[in-house]
Amino acid sequence: MRLVRLLAILLVFAVCSFAAETPAQDSVAKSPAKDSVPQSPSDIAFSHFYVSVEGGEIYPWGDLMDVVENSVYVGLGVRYSYWENFDGIVHFDYTYFKNRMKVVAYPGVHQAMGRLGLDWHGRWIRPVMIGGGFICNWSRADGGEERNFDKPGGTLVDNETEFGYFVRLNVPFLKYERLRVGFDLLWEELWTLPKRSNMLSAGFYAEWRLW
Amino acid sequence: MSTMSLHKIFASVCLAALPAFALIEPETEGMEAVSRDDGTFLVGSPTYAFDRKNGAGGIHSESELWAPEKLRMRLLFNRLSETPSWTPHEASIWLRTGNELGDMIYQDPLYEKDDRPSNRTPILEGGFRSPAFMGLWATARLFQVDHYSDETMRTRNRYVDDSFAWFGENWPMFSTAYGGLGYTGHGLNASVLAGEEYVWVFGESSRWIPIHYSPRVEARADFWDLSLTLAYENAEFQNRKKSESGTRTEWNGSAYYRCGKLCKDGMLWFGAGVQFRTVEDDGKLYTGLEDDVVVWPFAQLRLTPLKDLSLDATFGVNNRDWLLQDSVEYKIAAMPRLGLVVGEKNVAGTRLNPIADTEEYFDGDTISLAADGSMQMHELYVRAEDSLSVFRLGARVAGWIEHGAETFDTTGFVNDRNLVYRHGDVARIDEWIQGLSGEVWLGIDYGEMFSFTALGGYEHIWGPSREFEVSPVEYYAAFEGDWLLNGTFRIAHSLRYRSDARWNLRSSDPKVIKGDWYWDASFEQRFPKYGIFLNGTLLHVLSDDVVQTPNGNYDRLRFVCTVRKTF
Numbered sequence: 001m002r003l004v005r006l007l008a009i010l011l012v013f014a015v016c017s018f019a020a021e022t023p024a025q026d027s028v029a030k031s032p033a034k035d036s037v038p039q040s041p042s043d044i045a046f047s048h049f050y051v052s053v054e055g056g057e058i059y060p061w062g063d064l065m066d067v068v069e070n071s072v073y074v075g076l077g078v079r080y081s082y083w084e085n086f087d088g089i090v091h092f093d094y095t096y097f098k099n100r101m102k103v104v105a106y107p108g109v110h111q112a113m114g115r116l117g118l119d120w121h122g123r124w125i126r127p128v129m130i131g132g133g134f135i136c137n138w139s140r141a142d143g144g145e146e147r148n149f150d151k152p153g154g155t156l157v158d159n160e161t162e163f164g165y166f167v168r169l170n171v172p173f174l175k176y177e178r179l180r181v182g183f184d185l186l187w188e189e190l191w192t193l194p195k196r197s198n199m200l201s202a203g204f205y206a207e208w209r210l211w
Numbered sequence: 212m213s214t215m216s217l218h219k220i221f222a223s224v225c226l227a228a229l230p231a232f233a234l235i236e237p238e239t240e241g242m243e244a245v246s247r248d249d250g251t252f253l254v255g256s257p258t259y260a261f262d263r264k265n266g267a268g269g270i271h272s273e274s275e276l277w278a279p280e281k282l283r284m285r286l287l288f289n290r291l292s293e294t295p296s297w298t299p300h301e302a303s304i305w306l307r308t309g310n311e312l313g314d315m316i317y318q319d320p321l322y323e324k325d326d327r328p329s330n331r332t333p334i335l336e337g338g339f340r341s342p343a344f345m346g347l348w349a350t351a352r353l354f355q356v357d358h359y360s361d362e363t364m365r366t367r368n369r370y371v372d373d374s375f376a377w378f379g380e381n382w383p384m385f386s387t388a389y390g391g392l393g394y395t396g397h398g399l400n401a402s403v404l405a406g407e408e409y410v411w412v413f414g415e416s417s418r419w420i421p422i423h424y425s426p427r428v429e430a431r432a433d434f435w436d437l438s439l440t441l442a443y444e445n446a447e448f449q450n451r452k453k454s455e456s457g458t459r460t461e462w463n464g465s466a467y468y469r470c471g472k473l474c475k476d477g478m479l480w481f482g483a484g485v486q487f488r489t490v491e492d493d494g495k496l497y498t499g500l501e502d503d504v505v506v507w508p509f510a511q512l513r514l515t516p517l518k519d520l521s522l523d524a525t526f527g528v529n530n531r532d533w534l535l536q537d538s539v540e541y542k543i544a545a546m547p548r549l550g551l552v553v554g555e556k557n558v559a560g561t562r563l564n565p566i567a568d569t570e571e572y573f574d575g576d577t578i579s580l581a582a583d584g585s586m587q588m589h590e591l592y593v594r595a596e597d598s599l600s601v602f603r604l605g606a607r608v609a610g611w612i613e614h615g616a617e618t619f620d621t622t623g624f625v626n627d628r629n630l631v632y633r634h635g636d637v638a639r640i641d642e643w644i645q646g647l648s649g650e651v652w653l654g655i656d657y658g659e660m661f662s663f664t665a666l667g668g669y670e671h672i673w674g675p676s677r678e679f680e681v682s683p684v685e686y687y688a689a690f691e692g693d694w695l696l697n698g699t700f701r702i703a704h705s706l707r708y709r710s711d712a713r714w715n716l717r718s719s720d721p722k723v724i725k726g727d728w729y730w731d732a733s734f735e736q737r738f739p740k741y742g743i744f745l746n747g748t749l750l751h752v753l754s755d756d757v758v759q760t761p762n763g764n765y766d767r768l769r770f771v772c773t774v775r776k777t778f
Contacts, residue, residue: 046738068317083700101321109317134747152320155314192315193318194327
């Protein structure tokens, strides 16, 4: 049900998005060099730069649903032009997961998320963007005691870091001068053991073009 | 053949079809053995690896052999290593982090203790070197590699009285911080660095010996063709379990004149230098240097009597040891396009590393690190490389013989939890060992955009292999290269297979390191106009998690990312 709801929301935004101009289109279309000599990638790089704030909900997937509850996340982002059809993205997000399993007593887990990747905005899908990259998550339990390290959940009492990858769909649907608003749907897989860990997040962002 | 093996081979063949790159950057300088398999490269720690290239000649590893090029490497017990590096970076600011993949995070609450994987460990590094102002610059660096620490951690941590690192509780094999000033200009490049360092070195007894350098100071100066190095080290040793402690105050350094431009224009090239160490030991230490001092003068010669004939020799001698490394190489001019070279090289001497300590003290035993007599190794090789359009094709065939090779005469073993230590002395194999090796490679180069190299090698060694510290791998295959897309995005791969290697002397039963596939991949966004580089690298994707050296730590799949801004 949750996925259906998300897909429905996504569809609405996707339709809306074609009424808006993507930042990436903007960066290329307004470039004076577009009509003359094609720009080299090193000229396109950082020719446009955007900062954003984002908020939404993050959903643990599979077995993880038994461990922590859905949670709200907030974050900051940076986007920069990289190639003609690619933007680079850097994101820092934060969330607090409430604990469902309380073998080791702590109410929840702090999680900071860093993401580095690329968004592709080829002409076939503009203004929608598809992206992917690497992710690094840092987690630490809100409380707990280190003597419980060997009990289920105990390792989170200390700092834990893991890497993984993400893919995402970025649907901008509103534009006003330098401001753009959009919808971000992101799937991530962390390279944890014994199994990999997956989460889905969906949120809105407001993005401001600095240059 | 198991399903898993078939799966691996299939995956490997698929990946081999992709372009790949030769140089995948490991966690830190000096850990190149991680991303090489053109021979026997076995890593047990950032501070200990067996590194022997296929066909290198002799049964020793490269880091055991002294050479003038290694004057600024770190002496870790009796091996020379670039890790932990005290060589200043270029002007830049950088941050690096990574992790052995497989921390549990939210998988943790789902599994009981027995079903959980052991802990995975990270790396962290940050540093800068400022742009020069009137030639002056400043630098600082904090770095430690916690990879390769978990397996021996619970045994090692009983010997030290804290976490023995700048931060964290993984008892990493080294943890270093330093800062300093430098000057570049007027033909002078000089620096002075001071810092504090924790490092675990691997003894001939197979023990991990903790050393805390507090402080360590190193000064370097290069001007004209002269290189000077001077280091002061206050090294603290301890064994908390036995309530032992000791201090070594050491001065070491070198002066080295290398052949300059004027010299290179002549028929005779000449270089010379001297390296020294002097120590003052106090309290309980685990190694010893005879007479507390070693001075090692050496000279280098290169003679080119004919345009295509060159003779090189490096010779060092002191009151205890001598070491000669020389070679003759002839380019056969009749076939210039083929690049045919015939060469011969020799290594002979009383010790492979004459500046190392001479004794190790272990469990009431004195282990002699200097064997009587001398060794000699002679290698004859033929090498050719031809290129046609974008293709390169090359081959190298070599045969070598060695007598008096260094080995270890084991007289007993001691168990310490999951580790095994040994008694005995460094000794020699009083027999001739023979080796025959061959390598072939095929390369494709398309400007800077694309390059690919496939190479394979085979080596067979005849001799008393059970007396070798390591019986090297017999064959390897590697596929390496990279794409540079739009000059700004680099995708690099290295896919390799090596056959079995075997440690013979550090446990009662030989330890076989099974052959395996290794795949490294690196992705990098580059902004050359701004000097910004964003890199993500996966190391050892396909291989099984194994311990590659006796008393070593697990070699695991890991991810390392780096952000660097050059000035």
